[in-house]
Amino acid sequence: MFLLSFFLLGIIVCVASADNSFRCDYTYDDDVNGYLKYQKIPANWHDARLRCHLEGAVLASPTNFRMKNAMLRMTRANVDIFTGYHATFSKEDYHSVEGLPIDKYTQWAAGEPDNWDNNEDCLYMTSSGNLGDMDCKLTRPYICYKKYNPNERRNQCGTIDNDYHYYNSTGSCYKFHKVPRTWSRAYMACTAEGGYLTIINSKTEAKAIVEIFAQNPAISMVGNFWKDVAYVGFNDWGEHGEYLTIEGQTLKEAGYDLFSPGEPNNSTTGEYCGSVYRTALLNDLWCENHYAFICEKDPKSLVC
Ligand SMILES: *[C@@H]1O[C@H](CO)[C@@H](O)[C@H](O)[C@H]1NC(C)=O
Ligand SMILES: *[C@@H]1O[C@H](CO)[C@@H](O)[C@H](O)[C@H]1NC(C)=O
Ligand SMILES: *[C@@H]1O[C@H](CO)[C@@H](O)[C@H](O)[C@H]1NC(C)=O
Ligand SMILES: [Ca+2]
Ligand SMILES: [Ca+2]
Ligand SMILES: [Ca+2]
Numbered sequence: 001m002f003l004l005s006f007f008l009l010g011i012i013v014c015v016a017s018a019d020n021s022f023r024c025d026y027t028y029d030d031d032v033n034g035y036l037k038y039q040k041i042p043a044n045w046h047d048a049r050l051r052c053h054l055e056g057a058v059l060a061s062p063t064n065f066r067m068k069n070a071m072l073r074m075t076r077a078n079v080d081i082f083t084g085y086h087a088t089f090s091k092e093d094y095h096s097v098e099g100l101p102i103d104k105y106t107q108w109a110a111g112e113p114d115n116w117d118n119n120e121d122c123l124y125m126t127s128s129g130n131l132g133d134m135d136c137k138l139t140r141p142y143i144c145y146k147k148y149n150p151n152e153r154r155n156q157c158g159t160i161d162n163d164y165h166y167y168n169s170t171g172s173c174y175k176f177h178k179v180p181r182t183w184s185r186a187y188m189a190c191t192a193e194g195g196y197l198t199i200i201n202s203k204t205e206a207k208a209i210v211e212i213f214a215q216n217p218a219i220s221m222v223g224n225f226w227k228d229v230a231y232v233g234f235n236d237w238g239e240h241g242e243y244l245t246i247e248g249q250t251l252k253e254a255g256y257d258l259f260s261p262g263e264p265n266n267s268t269t270g271e272y273c274g275s276v277y278r279t280a281l282l283n284d285l286w287c288e289n290h291y292a293f294i295c296e297k298d299p300k301s302l303v304c
Pocket of ligand 2: 240241266267268269270271
């Protein structure tokens with residue numbers, strides 16, 4: 001009896017960990033051997049693909065019967081959703097974002113595909129499961145899919161992304177992104193990962209930032225961009241000159257407002273976005289340029 005209950009407990013723990021091992025905003029679906037999330041805020045196709053990717057998933061396509069049905073179960077009546085099928089690399093050569101060709105049993109909506117105006121490279125699915133082609137720049141809801149992988153486990157930072165590292169000194173986790181993005185895309189990347197653009201709240205945290213930067217020397221980054229700055233979570237909120245964190249506090253209220261000497265300098269065309277130098281001293285920077293950035297994550301976010 002004792003052993004049996006241990007055995008049962010083991011099963012329960014296993015099932016529970018399969019259910020929760022990705023992120024709590026995704027639902028495990030045995031039928032598709034993975035996790036799904038319905039993204040109800042419509043996005044254009046490229047943003048939909050990017051958001052799924054940044055969340056650690058892919059933009060879902062009805063690549064087989066089970067996947068199609070699982071997707072339809074999440075889709076509301078009379079709503080079309082974007083699928084991951086696209087021909088943005090080469091016209092008419094539709095593949096899912098995982099590289100799979102269109103399922104040969106695919107049913108098309110009436111009159112589709114018609115490549116209207118030679119401008120329809122992305123496929124939508126109707127709530128009855130038929131596909132059609134449409135302009136990738138229009139917006140639709142969509143579904144992200146993450147295939148179950150038994151080797152992936154949530155780490156100390158509450159994510160399967162092992163580029164997040166826990167710092168005992170601050171109780172937060174950080175990820176240094178070496179692929180440069182604009183400030184706005186950096187914000188999106190951190191949020192999708194379950195974090196936010198780093199807010200430096202103390203000198204102790206500034207010290208952690210210096211260490212993180214030191215672990216990412218300029219030669220470890222590929223591309224032609226300035227590698228001694230990284231975006232963090234403050235901005236002038238369109239008010240040109242008054243900096244607040246992305247949580248709306250002044251830098252002083254947040255706990256750290258040490259700018260580098262001569263900064264902020266609002267150089268030439270206007271610098272309105274927050275960044276740090278390798279010294280962790282603050283700087284204002286051009287929002288539209290691409291730079292590295294640092295995300296911060298509460299170890300408890302994404303964990304239910
Ligand atoms: C982590 O930090 C806490 C308090 O800041 C401290 O008491 C503890 O010893 C630290 N643990 C390690 C492993 O450094
Ligand atoms: C920053 O520079 C821009 C462009 O040169 C200018 O329009 C703006 O007024 C400046 N802002 C401040 C606070 O100096
Ligand atoms: C102003 O700040 C930028 C970095 O944001 C720096 O590249 C530039 O050299 C600074 N300009 C002056 C005149 O100090
Ligand atoms: Ca069409
Ligand atoms: Ca912080
Ligand atoms: Ca500056």
